[in-house]
Amino acid sequence: MTFMETVWSGALLRLFVSALVSALLGVFAGAVSGLALFAAILLSALALHLRQMQRLVSWAKQPAGTEAAEVSGPWSLVYGYLNRRVRNGQVAQMELKRQLKRFRQGSEALPDGIITLRPGNIIDWFNPAAERHLGLRRGMDEGAALTNLVRQPDFVSYLEKNAGGRNSEPQVIRSVRQPGLTLSLQIIEFGANQSLLLTRDISAVDRLETMRRDFVANVSHELKTPLTVVKGFVETLQEMDLRQEADDAQSYLLMVQEQASRMQHLVEDLLTLAGLETGNLPASEDQVSLSGLLAEVRAEAEALSGGRHFIDSTAVDGCMVLGCRQELRSAFANLTSNAVRYTPDGGHIRLEWCKTAQGGEFSVVDDGIGIEAQHIPRLTERFYRVDRGRSRESGGTGLGLAIVKHVLTRHQAELVITSTPGQGSRFSVRLPKARVRG
Ligand code: ADP
Numbered sequence: 001m002t003f004m005e006t007v008w009s010g011a012l013l014r015l016f017v018s019a020l021v022s023a024l025l026g027v028f029a030g031a032v033s034g035l036a037l038f039a040a041i042l043l044s045a046l047a048l049h050l051r052q053m054q055r056l057v058s059w060a061k062q063p064a065g066t067e068a069a070e071v072s073g074p075w076s077l078v079y080g081y082l083n084r085r086v087r088n089g090q091v092a093q094m095e096l097k098r099q100l101k102r103f104r105q106g107s108e109a110l111p112d113g114i115i116t117l118r119p120g121n122i123i124d125w126f127n128p129a130a131e132r133h134l135g136l137r138r139g140m141d142e143g144a145a146l147t148n149l150v151r152q153p154d155f156v157s158y159l160e161k162n163a164g165g166r167n168s169e170p171q172v173i174r175s176v177r178q179p180g181l182t183l184s185l186q187i188i189e190f191g192a193n194q195s196l197l198l199t200r201d202i203s204a205v206d207r208l209e210t211m212r213r214d215f216v217a218n219v220s221h222e223l224k225t226p227l228t229v230v231k232g233f234v235e236t237l238q239e240m241d242l243r244q245e246a247d248d249a250q251s252y253l254l255m256v257q258e259q260a261s262r263m264q265h266l267v268e269d270l271l272t273l274a275g276l277e278t279g280n281l282p283a284s285e286d287q288v289s290l291s292g293l294l295a296e297v298r299a300e301a302e303a304l305s306g307g308r309h310f311i312d313s314t315a316v317d318g319c320m321v322l323g324c325r326q327e328l329r330s331a332f333a334n335l336t337s338n339a340v341r342y343t344p345d346g347g348h349i350r351l352e353w354c355k356t357a358q359g360g361e362f363s364v365v366d367d368g369i370g371i372e373a374q375h376i377p378r379l380t381e382r383f384y385r386v387d388r389g390r391s392r393e394s395g396g397t398g399l400g401l402a403i404v405k406h407v408l409t410r411h412q413a414e415l416v417i418t419s420t421p422g423q424g425s426r427f428s429v430r431l432p433k434a435r436v437r438g
Contacts (some may be wrong), residue, residue, distance in 0.1 A: 004026070010074050014045070047075070049090065054175030065090055105203055113199035115271040116190065120161050121146045133199040135177055146197070152176050154425070159197070172202065182206040218383040222266055226259035244304070269399040272330065273284070276406040288328055290319040290362075296329065301336040301349065309343060313351035313389070319360065320437040323411045332408040334400040335427045336366040341394035342425070350436035360436040376417050380405040404429075411435060 018041040026034025026299060059068045059082075067086050069078045107114055114125060123142050131138055134150050140148055149158045154173050163166040168187040175181040184200040198428030233252045242249050298313050305311060310359040339349045343366045344394040352363040370385055371379070378384045385391040391398060401415075408415055412432050419425035 006077065009349070018042070019359070041148065044093075049075075053437075059078075065093070076337055113197075115146065115197040115199070117146065117195045117197055117270045119163075119193050121163065121399050130197075130199055132287065133175075133183055133201060143436060159187070160363060172206070196357045215382060218398075219266075219270065222383070223263060226262045229259045230256050232252040258415065262392075264375045265395065266397045266399075269397045269403060272403055273399055273406065274288065276403065276410065278325070285322050285356055286322045286325045287324060288321045288322055293321075293325070293332060294353065294362075297332045297336050298351055300333055301340050301351075304337055305349075307342045308345040309340060310350050311340075311349045311351075316353045318438045319353065319355070321360070321431060322435045322437065324407075326408040331404045332362060332364075334404050335429070336425070338400060338424075339366040341396065342366070342390075347424075355436065356430075359431045359433040361425055361428050361430050363428040370421040370423050370425055371419040372419070372421050373419075376419065379417065380415065
């Protein structure tokens with residue numbers, strides 16, 4: 001039975017009983033008494049309904065979500081329905097609150113900054129990442145104009161250009177307040193007259209891009225010089241009478257060969273570096289005999305020195321290193337060839353190996369030109385040289401220590417450099433215990 005059917009049948013039943021009782025009274029006590037009783041019953045029913053309506057009006061004035069009092073009689077059904085609506089509303093509201101809380105928690109955990117803006121770039125709300133990126137203060141800056149808080153000109157002009165929340169192309173800005181911080185900004189249309197400003201920290205990508213640009217510029221520069229020399233000599237040779245100027249031609253050809261081998265070394269080092277950088281696989285686990293490796297590296301250094309230096313090495317008794325033989329050989333050879341190239345004639349170079357509590361240490365010690373302290377942290381950067389001219393003269397590519405660093409990283413080893421200008425240097429490779437046997 002529907003609600004109205006229940007109400008109507010209840011009311012009709014009550015009317016019928018009242019009329020019956022009043023008619024019976026009219027039969028036994030006279031028509032006037034019967035009518036009076038009927039009128040009294042109707043009046044009391046009317047009073048009851050008026051009172052319930054008044055309670056309903058006062059309930060309607062209460063704050064939304066307040067439940068109505070429990071009553072009995074025909075109105076109990078009305079109140080029951082109303083209370084059910086209130087309870088359903090409460091449940092829906094709690095669910096909304098829960099969802100809003102989850103959305104806020106989610107956006108607070110985001111690494112990207114989000115700021116909701118009203119017209120005039122007035123801040124509505126922002127998350128902690130936006131707080132960090134733009135130096136805003138939560139609980140204080142809401143309601144303020146963002147362009148008054150962040151006054152950096154390119155930031156302000158981006159916001160003004162995209163005012164009105166039109167979806168914008170992202171723009172990169174370098175923070176003036178926080179040097180080293182690069183942000184990507186984007187405005188997104190959102191709701192009526194509202195916009196979202198997204199901020200993303202792209203400092204790492206920006207640094208990589210700068211490094212890439214520098215690298216390409218460096219490689220081009222390194223190749224340009226020998227290429228110009230080679231081109232110049234080839235042109236001269238073309239114009240020469242080779243039968244009559246055979247001696248000059250021979251010396252020019254030697255210089256061409258020298259520049260060609262310089263370019264060849266550079267390309268070889270670049271390929272080695274690229275191979276180390278792209279090879280994500282860990283260094284292979286050969287059992288590398290240290291005495292054999294040191295003997296090879298020492299022989300190479302002696303050949304490079306051509307008897308201009310005193311070179312010796314400590315004895316290595318049956319020690320083995322776990323790693324990639326070719327990579328380790330390239331790293332150790334780079335360190336020894338540097339010692340030869342940066343030590344004046346008559347200097348001493350020593351290759352040392354010792355086992356330590358942490359593993360093992362291979363060192364190349366020289367009494368050469370040494371390095372000033374401020375250069376040491378940058379020596380492993382690609383193309384970083386203390387003296388560009390001297391490096392080139394001695395056949396350097398500026399990539400040797402970058403290669404060493406990569407090889408060592410792949411072997412969980414580290415490079416420790418100590419040096420005194422004018423007295424010499426020590427380049428030590430510290431290998432972890434897990435890589436040393438014997
Ligand atoms: P390069 O090919 O120029 O030698 P490296 O990467 O091998 O490049 O070395 C970087 C720079 O470190 C060199 O240009 C040089 O200035 C300095 N350097 C390296 N080894 C030594 C050393 N044993 N003594 C003095 N300076 C050194």
